[in-house]
Amino acid sequence: MTLQIPLPEDRSRPEPASPWRRVSYLMRVNSADPTLLLGLALLAVFAYLILAPVLLLLADAVTVHFADTARTRQELGAFTLYYLNRVLLSPIARDLFWWPLANTAIISAGAIAIAFLVGGPIGWLLARTDLIGKKWLSTALLVPYMLPSWTFALAWLTLFKNRTTGGLPGWMETFGVTPPDWLAYGALPIALILALHYAPFVILLFGNALKQFDTQLEDSARSLGASPLDVAHKIILPLMLPSLISAATLIFAKCLGDFGVAYVLGVPVGFDVLATSLFRAISTSQTGASAVLAGVIVLLGTFSILIDMRLLKEAKRFVTIGSKGAMVRATSLGKWQTPAFLWALAVFTFSAGIPLVALALTTVMRVPGAFSLDNFTLNYWIGTELGTTALRQGILLTGEFWLALWNTVWMVGLAALGAGVLGLLVGYAVVRSPVRFVSVALRQVTFLPYLVPGIAFAAAYLSMFAVPRPPLPALYGTPVILVLAILADQMPFASRAGIASMMQLGREPEEAGQIVGAGWLRRMRSIVLPIQRGALVSAILLPFISGIKGLSLVVVLAVPGTDLLTTYAIRLVDYGYSQAANAVVLMLCVVAFTGTMLVQKIGRANLSDGMGSK
Amino acid sequence: MSSITLENIRKTYGRGGPAAIGDLSMAIGKSEFLCLLGPSGCGKTTTLRMIAGLEHPTGGRILVDGEPIVSVADGVFTVPEKRNMGLVFQNYALWPHMTIRENVAFGLKLRKTPAAERDATVERVMTKLGIARYAARYPAELSGGQQQRVALARMLALNPSVILLDEPLSNLDAKLRLEMRAELKRIHAEAGSTIVFVTHDQWEAMTLATTIAVMSEGELQQVGTPDDIYERPANRFVAEFVGSLPINIVERGEAQSGPLHGWVDRLLAHFAIDGTQVASAGIRPEAVRLADLDEAAAARCAAGRGTIVDIVPTGGSWIVELDVDGSRFFAIATENPRKAAGETTHFWVERQHLHLFDRDRNRIAL
Numbered sequence: 005m006t007l008q009i010p011l012p013e014d015r016s017r018p019e020p021a022s023p024w025r026r027v028s029y030l031m032r033v034n035s036a037d038p039t040l041l042l043g044l045a046l047l048a049v050f051a052y053l054i055l056a057p058v059l060l061l062l063a064d065a066v067t068v069h070f071a072d073t074a075r076t077r078q079e080l081g082a083f084t085l086y087y088l089n090r091v092l093l094s095p096i097a098r099d100l101f102w103w104p105l106a107n108t109a110i111i112s113a114g115a116i117a118i119a120f121l122v123g124g125p126i127g128w129l130l131a132r133t134d135l136i137g138k139k140w141l142s143t144a145l146l147v148p149y150m151l152p153s154w155t156f157a158l159a160w161l162t163l164f165k166n167r168t169t170g171g172l173p174g175w176m177e178t179f180g181v182t183p184p185d186w187l188a189y190g191a192l193p194i195a196l197i198l199a200l201h202y203a204p205f206v207i208l209l210f211g212n213a214l215k216q217f218d219t220q221l222e223d224s225a226r227s228l229g230a231s232p233l234d235v236a237h238k239i240i241l242p243l244m245l246p247s248l249i250s251a252a253t254l255i256f257a258k259c260l261g262d263f264g265v266a267y268v269l270g271v272p273v274g275f276d277v278l279a280t281s282l283f284r285a286i287s288t289s290q291t292g293a294s295a296v297l298a299g300v301i302v303l304l305g306t307f308s309i310l311i312d313m314r315l316l317k318e319a320k321r322f323v324t325i326g327s328k329g330a331m332v333r334a335t336s337l338g339k340w341q342t343p344a345f346l347w348a349l350a351v352f353t354f355s356a357g358i359p360l361v362a363l364a365l366t367t368v369m370r371v372p373g374a375f376s377l378d379n380f381t382l383n384y385w386i387g388t389e390l391g392t393t394a395l396r397q398g399i400l401l402t403g404e405f406w407l408a409l410w411n412t413v414w415m416v417g418l419a420a421l422g423a424g425v426l427g428l429l430v431g432y433a434v435v436r437s438p439v440r441f442v443s444v445a446l447r448q449v450t451f452l453p454y455l456v457p458g459i460a461f462a463a464a465y466l467s468m469f470a471v472p473r474p475p476l477p478a479l480y481g482t483p484v485i486l487v488l489a490i491l492a493d494q495m496p497f498a499s500r501a502g503i504a505s506m507m508q509l510g511r512e513p514e515e516a517g518q519i520v521g522a523g524w525l526r527r528m529r530s531i532v533l534p535i536q537r538g539a540l541v542s543a544i545l546l547p548f549i550s551g552i553k554g555l556s557l558v559v560v561l562a563v564p565g566t567d568l569l570t571t572y573a574i575r576l577v578d579y580g581y582s583q584a585a586n587a588v589v590l591m592l593c594v595v596a597f598t599g600t601m602l603v604q605k606i607g608r609a610n611l612s613d614g615m616g617s618k
Numbered sequence: 619m620s621s622i623t624l625e626n627i628r629k630t631y632g633r634g635g636p637a638a639i640g641d642l643s644m645a646i647g648k649s650e651f652l653c654l655l656g657p658s659g660c661g662k663t664t665t666l667r668m669i670a671g672l673e674h675p676t677g678g679r680i681l682v683d684g685e686p687i688v689s690v691a692d693g694v695f696t697v698p699e700k701r702n703m704g705l706v707f708q709n710y711a712l713w714p715h716m717t718i719r720e721n722v723a724f725g726l727k728l729r730k731t732p733a734a735e736r737d738a739t740v741e742r743v744m745t746k747l748g749i750a751r752y753a754a755r756y757p758a759e760l761s762g763g764q765q766q767r768v769a770l771a772r773m774l775a776l777n778p779s780v781i782l783l784d785e786p787l788s789n790l791d792a793k794l795r796l797e798m799r800a801e802l803k804r805i806h807a808e809a810g811s812t813i814v815f816v817t818h819d820q821w822e823a824m825t826l827a828t829t830i831a832v833m834s835e836g837e838l839q840q841v842g843t844p845d846d847i848y849e850r851p852a853n854r855f856v857a858e859f860v861g862s863l864p865i866n867i868v869e870r871g872e873a874q875s876g877p878l879h880g881w882v883d884r885l886l887a888h889f890a891i892d893g894t895q896v897a898s899a900g901i902r903p904e905a906v907r908l909a910d911l912d913e914a915a916a917a918r919c920a921a922g923r924g925t926i927v928d929i930v931p932t933g934g935s936w937i938v939e940l941d942v943d944g945s946r947f948f949a950i951a952t953e954n955p956r957k958a959a960g961e962t963t964h965f966w967v968e969r970q971h972l973h974l975f976d977r978d979r980n981r982i983a984l
Contacts, residue, residue, distance in 0.1 A: 023689060023690065025693045026691035026693075029674075029690050029693040029694070032693060032694070032697075033674040033695050034696035035697060115791050184687055315955070375855060470911075511714075512707050512709060512711035512712050512714055513714075515672050515698075515705075515707070515711065516705070516707060516711040516712075516713070517671075517713075517724075518671075518697075518698045518699050518770075519670060519671065519698060519699075519703065519704065519705045519726060520699075520725030520728065520772070520773075520776060521699045521700075521702075521725055521728045521729065521776075522728055523699055526728065530724070531713055534715045535713070535714060537715070582896075
């Protein structure tokens, strides 16, 4: 055995390597590991798919468009304040912007208030009491969020529609009561429906915060002589505040971009919100004005999310303090058990049960709300010769329906698959990139769509892809624009999921592969992806579900040939075919609901993880 | 079996960051069983990973059998998957989605070894390490010791020219450590492989390695056999780092003029050592002799006298804590001292057990 000695001759320190030798050395080092290349490639892809559309949209707001060269007396593409002036200050600004803004504010405030009144107590009941049927209720009460929000708008219309608008009468009307306009349309029903749809935010966020809240903090305050009121006011409220404000800002951001509810319940009576005003601007080809409106929505959305992120950071700081040896004690409800349960059940009934049953019944009734036997029919599902002008047969026999269903499955499916895989790759690049700039930039670019409400993002996609953008040709009217938009829109969730699961993986399994001789591709194929299989499944399924029910994003981008279930249903609503529309919506609910249940069964992912995604 | 040479290896993290490895040169002979020993953060794992190729040096060369696999100045870097080295990770890094058999066979599959030969090799290695009956299980179903055997089997199946181990015994209980130690020794003896392992645990280093390289703060402190390291520590760091109970250090600075200081002076005079260069002295607790002596005998071996503070039985030996006029001094008695706290005793040390260090904390050879 050779006894070895440190090399005695210190070879007078090797001369520093020449710069190009150093570069060639670093290239060789990195040839083992194309992570940086992958990161840069992904950055380029998302700069093209996310950053460029949003920037173009913002640019559209301040540059002259072809149709307005005469009006502005400026060159095409010159810088102008014409659109800002038109949207914000001109005589039509009131109808185009200020009233919709006020309406948006009113329904958001209303929705937040109602969601808190409904969701807050339920959050507490589910998190901190011995409520019976807790397990079942905690899934059942989230059902409204699993379904598209405007589904409930259609259900509302089914029940309360009055003679102000055309088409079939609502149930109330059939019963002989004409609901007043303020009940049938406008701010009240919109706020109420948005509130019930987004109440699960409050239930989950507030409930989770309560779950982490250490009872010992309460106890120690009590033992120091604080009254229960003091405790609630000075201990619980400050600690819960971040979660409450977080829920409020999230609901606000969602209401801002929610198009469907206001479209169904507001537009028929001239009640506009920012999202519907933007939709009208887009559909009447006012590119500049729609860019300004979308820009405002983006600004408001960004603002609210930034507030939320700030508060979440604070909340994390609180949790670290509170979580050591946390004790959670379930409050016994005692004689309040039955009333509490009945109340939770009532919330479920109103927010999910009645709307869904009403929708389902409508699809099998000739005249809505008339409960006589001869009024029931399956014709709207499977009938022929209905005697209507356009849709002469039941929905299940209609080619457009199956086309829309097929489009939904393959387009959303492809987009979700792409988002899931790209999300995992983004996660890999973010976690492993040797250059910090690449991981930070990648993380932020993929998060950007989260700040842009769906309808504004769609407007951005129109700005970007209505004309050829090398290497892609003009995409409007093709399925490609839908797939790309849905994919990009789902990236915030997909990349978050990817980053989280890559963080957990650690480097060693891959390094072990390297040591036994596996190159990068082989490591990805045989080690990284198989280990992340579960994460990948949920990173594909959750965007799929959320993409299926999304309307705001696709309503602008879809044309009759590329209809999805959501846009097809809205088209039927426009034509006044309520039964058919409701039948389509019901099918959509079935798909979305089974999908969600499937994901929860498969595990690893639950709805609260997916909540961030639109 | 290959020889490995590190030449002026430097490693810094980030631009202009502090050096993790300052300027490391070392030659590892064929069939050597070398241990990189040092406290956490001393750069030993970084060194191991640089040999494996999982980290790249910022300067210097690494040669295997005289051929450079890394040379920063010449732009040479062999990627880890081409180095044919075996590495066992501290946490084993088994692939959780593959069965034990698949884990062991993966490398051979990559090399496109014919199926029959591959199966035979996998079977042989698994049988040798006693994990053949778990072949169809997944890593999560195995205990820590079994997982480690799988990690070893996965590495051995490829018959690597160099074996690298990261803290190979650290996650095992006492019995498994002994078994695994024997296993590693056997692998080394049978295959004659060059083995490099890192550890912060001196027991692991002493019991396994033929050569130990002690590192601290990215610098090599001493390279030698386990006996060298223990009996002739090159400097204060090595002396203080090695030894299950820390070595007793007596500073001879001007400020120190305590009773131990006086005792060391007496020792130097007694052994006729020129003490002018001596800045500190070290005596291992296990070298200290304890007994009650008469005055003549005490003078004959320049014994000191201390009060027993505490006696801790450790099963077969006793740690005796002495108070020598306010200074603490530890001894290990191999026979029961049969004394109680508060009683006094003489203590002395033989010449070959006295370690002396100069102002630069380097060993003064006697």
